[in-house]
Amino acid sequence: xxxxxxxxxFQVLKTGQSMTLQxxxxxxxxxxxxxxxxxxxxxxxxxxxxGAGITDQGEVPNGYNVSRxxxxxxxxxxxxxxxxxxxxxxxxxxxxQVNGYTFxxxxxxxxx
Amino acid sequence: QxxxxxxxxxxxxxxxxxxINCSSxxxxxxxxxxxxxxxxxxxxxxxxxxxxxQKGHEKISASFNEKKQQSSLYLTASQLSYSGTYFCGxxxxxxxxxxxxxxxxxxxx
Numbered sequence: 001x002x003x004x005x006x007x008x009x010f011q012v013l014k015t016g017q018s019m020t021l022q023x024x025x026x027x028x029x030x031x032x033x034x035x036x037x038x039x040x041x042x043x044x045x046x047x048x049x050x051g052a053g054i055t056d057q058g059e060v061p062n063g064y065n066v067s068r069x070x071x072x073x074x075x076x077x078x079x080x081x082x083x084x085x086x087x088x089x090x091x092x093x094x095x096x097q098v099n100g101y102t103f104x105x106x107x108x109x110x111x112x
Numbered sequence: 113q114x115x116x117x118x119x120x121x122x123x124x125x126x127x128x129x130x131x132i133n134c135s136s137x138x139x140x141x142x143x144x145x146x147x148x149x150x151x152x153x154x155x156x157x158x159x160x161x162x163x164x165x166q167k168g169h170e171k172i173s174a175s176f177n178e179k180k181q182q183s184s185l186y187l188t189a190s191q192l193s194y195s196g197t198y199f200c201g202x203x204x205x206x207x208x209x210x211x212x213x214x215x216x217x218x219x220x221x
Contacts, residue, residue, distance in 0.1 A: 033209065042114065042199060043154070043211035050207050058208065059113055090153060100144055100156030101201070101209075 002026050006091050006104035013081040013111045021076040021107050023091030031094040032074040033058070033101070034066065036087040043090065049074055081111045113138065115202045117212040124190045124219050132185040132215045134200030143176050143183040144201035146211075147194075154199060157185075190219045 007022045025032065033048040045058030047066040055066050063085060065077040074093075078085060088108050092101040115136040122130055134143060142161050146154040160176035160183060172194075176183045183202075187194055200212040 031207075035211070040213070042117075042213040044114070045208065045210055048208070056207070059210065100146075100159055101154075102156070103153035105153055 004091055004093050004102050004104035006089075006107050008107060009105065011107060011109050013078070013109065015081060015083060015111060017081050019078050019081070021078070021089055021091075021109075023074045023076065023104060024072050025074075025093040025102070026072065027093065027095070027102070028071060029093035029095050029102075030071070031096060031101075032068065033092050034064070034074070034076045035090045035092065036060065036085075037090060037106075038087050046076065046089075078109075083111045085109065086111045113208070114210050115200055115212040117198075117200060117215050119215060120213070121216040122218070124217065126192060126219055126221055127189050130187045130190060130217060132187075132198050132200075132217070134183045134185070134202070134212050136181045136202045136204070138181065138202070138204040140176075140178060140181050140202050140204055142203045143174075144203075144209075145174055145183075145185050146199045146201060147196045148199065148214075149196045187217070190217075192219050192221065195219045 004025045030051045034046040035043040044060045049055045049068040052071050090106050091104040094101045118133045144159045145157040148154040171188045174185045197214045199214050203209050
């Protein structure tokens with residue numbers, strides 16, 4: 001099994017550009033989440049989904065959109081990139097909350 | 113909503129013990145613990161469910177006091193491989209899951 005696959009691994013954007021970070025899992029997990037990790041701030045929840053067609057906001061959702069049309073995929077869209085969105089982004093999935101999360105390898109995003 | 117971890121950083125010599133604490137202001141259903149090596153993704157260590165249980169994983173164990181909304185991770189006889197950043201993660205009402213700010217653990221020979 002591939003687990004959780006994130007693409008791209010690295011990305012540089014100019015301010016105002018939009019892009020989509022891809023996340024796919026092949027474990028048939030219901031729960032999927034996006035986190036951003038900044039130095040000294042740990043992992044902060046952006047958006048999450050408890051199943052196909054269901055998404056909700058986390059603690060830092062502004063500037064990001066998500067959709068969950070299938071169980072496998074959970075893309076994160078940056079609508080208009082800002083330097084404050086420079087971060088490492090992790091996608092994670094879990095069969096349910098009583099199981100641990102499996103993380104993707106991360107996307108390092110720089111907005112200039 | 114983010115749980116608070118303490119200490120922020122700790123340095124140990126091989127063989128020493130450490131305790132990392134995680135505290136939340138919300139009622140918790142479960143607490144997870146993860147370890148992240150530099151430049152890598154976090155890796156799941158263990159989960160503790162409501163009921164005040166204690167779990168172990170090799171020489172790493174944890175406890176969960178649901179009344180105090182606190183969890184502690186115990187690392188005994190630390191090894192060089194234990195170095196990394198440890199995160200607690202907490203689940204509360206509404207299916208939301210939040211990670212703490214992390215504790216950097218460095219084990220030196």
